[in-house]
Amino acid sequence: MRYIFRHFPLSSIHPQAAKAAEAAECAGEQGKFWEMHDALFNSQGQWSGKQDAIQQFKRIAGGLGVDQAQFDACLDGGNYAAKVNADLQEGAAAGVNGTPAFRINGVAISGAQPFSVFKQKIEYFAAGGKAPTLEIGADSYRSMGRADAPVVITEFSDFQCPACGQVARTVIPELLKQYVDTGRVRFVYREFPLTSIHPLAQKASEAAVCAGYQGQYWGMNEKLFAAQSEWGAQGADPVSFFKQYARELGVDGKTFDDCLDSGQAATEVQGEMMAGEMAEIQATPTFFINDIPIQGGRSIETFGQIIDYVAAGGTVPDIVPTDDWHTRGNWQTARAVTVAFVDYASPESAQHALQVLPQLMETYVNTGQLFYVLHPWTEKADSPGAQAATAAECAGQQGKFWEMHDQLFAQQDKWTQAAEPRPLFLSYAQTLGLDTAQFETCLDSDWARMRVQAGSVVAAIYGVPGAPVFLFNNGQGKQGSLPFDEFKTIIDSIIGQ
Numbered sequence: 001m002r003y004i005f006r007h008f009p010l011s012s013i014h015p016q017a018a019k020a021a022e023a024a025e026c027a028g029e030q031g032k033f034w035e036m037h038d039a040l041f042n043s044q045g046q047w048s049g050k051q052d053a054i055q056q057f058k059r060i061a062g063g064l065g066v067d068q069a070q071f072d073a074c075l076d077g078g079n080y081a082a083k084v085n086a087d088l089q090e091g092a093a094a095g096v097n098g099t100p101a102f103r104i105n106g107v108a109i110s111g112a113q114p115f116s117v118f119k120q121k122i123e124y125f126a127a128g129g130k131a132p133t134l135e136i137g138a139d140s141y142r143s144m145g146r147a148d149a150p151v152v153i154t155e156f157s158d159f160q161c162p163a164c165g166q167v168a169r170t171v172i173p174e175l176l177k178q179y180v181d182t183g184r185v186r187f188v189y190r191e192f193p194l195t196s197i198h199p200l201a202q203k204a205s206e207a208a209v210c211a212g213y214q215g216q217y218w219g220m221n222e223k224l225f226a227a228q229s230e231w232g233a234q235g236a237d238p239v240s241f242f243k244q245y246a247r248e249l250g251v252d253g254k255t256f257d258d259c260l261d262s263g264q265a266a267t268e269v270q271g272e273m274m275a276g277e278m279a280e281i282q283a284t285p286t287f288f289i290n291d292i293p294i295q296g297g298r299s300i301e302t303f304g305q306i307i308d309y310v311a312a313g314g315t316v317p318d319i320v321p322t323d324d325w326h327t328r329g330n331w332q333t334a335r336a337v338t339v340a341f342v343d344y345a346s347p348e349s350a351q352h353a354l355q356v357l358p359q360l361m362e363t364y365v366n367t368g369q370l371f372y373v374l375h376p377w378t379e380k381a382d383s384p385g386a387q388a389a390t391a392a393e394c395a396g397q398q399g400k401f402w403e404m405h406d407q408l409f410a411q412q413d414k415w416t417q418a419a420e421p422r423p424l425f426l427s428y429a430q431t432l433g434l435d436t437a438q439f440e441t442c443l444d445s446d447w448a449r450m451r452v453q454a455g456s457v458v459a460a461i462y463g464v465p466g467a468p469v470f471l472f473n474n475g476q477g478k479q480g481s482l483p484f485d486e487f488k489t490i491i492d493s494i495i496g497q
Contacts, residue, residue: 001122005037007087008099016053018084023057025080030066039064106131107274124270132275136188141212144176145186150311151179151290153303154188156276158284159205159224160198160232167285167297168225174300179307189221191272192284200231200238202269207242209265214251223249292316294460301380302460308381309453312446317454319373319462319471325401326374328361334371336364336473336494338487341377341459343467344392344408345385345416348481352468353409359484360491369495374405375455377467384416386452391425393451394442400432407432 007024009017020040027036039060040047047056054075061071074080091101095108102109104121136154138147153175157164172187179185191208193201204224211220223245224231231241239260246256259265279288287294289303290310298306319339322331338360342349357372364370376389388408395404407428408415415421422443429439442448458464462471470478470487474494478486 001126006091007084008091008096008101009084009088010099014048016048016050018081019054019075020047020057021084021087022078022080023061023075025083026071026074027061027064027066029074029079030070032061032064032066035064036061108278120270121274124267124274127267129267129271132271132278134275134279136190138186140188141215141217142190143186143188144218145180146183147186149180149183149186151184151307152186152188152288153307154190154288156190156192156279156281156284156286158192158194158198158201159208160201160228161194161284162228163297164285165225165228168222171297171300171303175303178300178304184311185307190276191269192276192281192286193269193273194284202266203238203260204231204242205269205272206263206265207239207246207260209268210256210259211246211249211251213259213265214255216246216249216251219249220245292457292461296463298460299379302456305378305381305453305456306460309450309457312450314450314454314457316461317458319375319458320371321373325396325399327371328374328402329365329371330368331371333368335497336369336491337371337373338491339373339375339471341375341455341464341467341469341471343377343379343385344388345383345412346467347412349468350409350412351481353405356482356484356487360487363488364491370491375458376452377459377464377469378452378456379466381449381453384421387421388415388425389452389455390443390448391428391439393448394439394445395429395432395434397442397448398434398438400434403432404428 007018007021009021011018024033024036024040027033040057043056043060047053047060050056057075058068058072062068094103098110100110100112102118104118105125107121109117109121134154136142138145157168159165175185176187180187191205193205195202208217208220208224211217220242224242227241227245230236231238242260243253243257247253276286279286279293283295285295285297287298289306292306292310294306320337321327340352342353360370360372365372376385376392378386378389380386392401392404392408395401411424411428415424418424425443426436426440429436459467459469464471465479468479468481470482472478472490472494474490474497476490478490
């Protein structure tokens with residue numbers, strides 16, 4: 001192992017740090033870099049924040065037995081200022097934004113981590129582990145589907161996680177049938193065993209990898225989730241079950257047993273974990289639909305909306321856009337932000353729109369204190385609520401989004417009960433003075449459909465389960481039709497902070 005120290009002085013908060021780095025380099029010029037390194041950290045309280053820091057550096061160097069005149073001339077002359085700055089720039093380019101920050105063969109570790117964290121990664125590379133990557137090729141046994149599929153869904157999952165098992169048994173089969181088998185999606189599974197709460201998950205992942213070496217990764221994957229309660233039961237011997245499953249899949253039993261018993265697959269599983277950490281995975285299951293992160297299980301309808309959105313070129317939408325007709329208020333003056341996820345077909349959403357929102361407008365939005373953001377939420381892409389949301393977007397295209405929003409909620413009982421709501425939407429557009437030909441063309445456009453889908457994408461990213469749901473910039477989230485007084489309490493507390 002080789003250890004390299006690079007300078008990253010955060011001078012905005014530690015004004016003497018850059019000069020301390022120069023002092024270490026000047027000592028290094030005389031073969032005393034590491035002695036100066038240790039001395040500077042050990043005496044940090046004596047020079048950090050002190051006006052006489054440079055004199056302290058000279059005193060410390062003198063105690064190390066360096067040539068004092070040479071050291072002083074080096075430090076006073078700023079001989080290594082350019083080198084320290086070059087280290088700083090290189091670190092910033094590599095994504096470092098705080099200290100301490102480490103790279104072990106390219107794998108980042110941030111903060112003052114315990115030795116065990118370093119040991120784990122060092123041993124991984126010492127065992128021949130490859131640098132983890134977030135990309136998995138279509139030729140990998142972890143990948144299923146066409147190589148040229150426009151959308152790649154990557155799942156980080158844990159075989160012992162109950163939520164992962166539920167998704168694997170109910171949603172994934174439909175995902176494979178509707179999207180992978182039809183060539184629209186390539187599906188990738190990544191190991192992320194949360195051993196602190198699921199102690200058997202690591203060995204289960206190793207079993208899947210060992211089966212994968214013999215071409216039966218997906219067969220073992222399916223068996224592990226299908227029999228999760230069997231091998232994960234208290235007192236069960238999971239390894240014996242894994243070996244039984246392998247034989248049911250028809251792989252060579254001895255080869256599989258040797259792989260599992262030897263821990264041969266442990267290094268690969270560790271690499272998967274490191275890839276998940278690079279992707280900032282914190283819970284399972286977590287999905288990436290191309291580059292859109294979705295934490296937790298979602299219905300196949302929600303997955304479908306996001307897949308269609310991504311396939312059409314949609315990018316990660318902002319949860320708080322500042323120049324969009326989905327907003328009300330002055331972004332620059334408001335101290336409070338409310339993000340509303342509403343379903344145009346939901347009576348609770350209508351109650352909010354017709355009774356609470358006008359009071360929020362009068363009390364907070366019009367006075368510059370609240371910035372209000374609306375995202376349409378739809379359970380299905382062709383639901384009545386989705387159709388109404390499309391009508392609102394098309395009215396927005398002509399500068400009448402909020403007028404159509406109000407009309408849709410005021411007339412909700414009519415268009416939700418209509419066999420075909422489109423004629424009613426056209427009548428509302430005419431009432432608002434819109435160009436009805438342009439409006440009708442818009443209703444059928446991909447542009448309007450993607451505008452509506454973007455709301456469901458934002459909801460999925462932030463774990464919104466339905467509508468109405470309200471998120472506030474103090475971190476609170478509320479579901480259901482809240483009375484104005486409850487909004488007032490939350491908003492007043494934010495404004496008063």
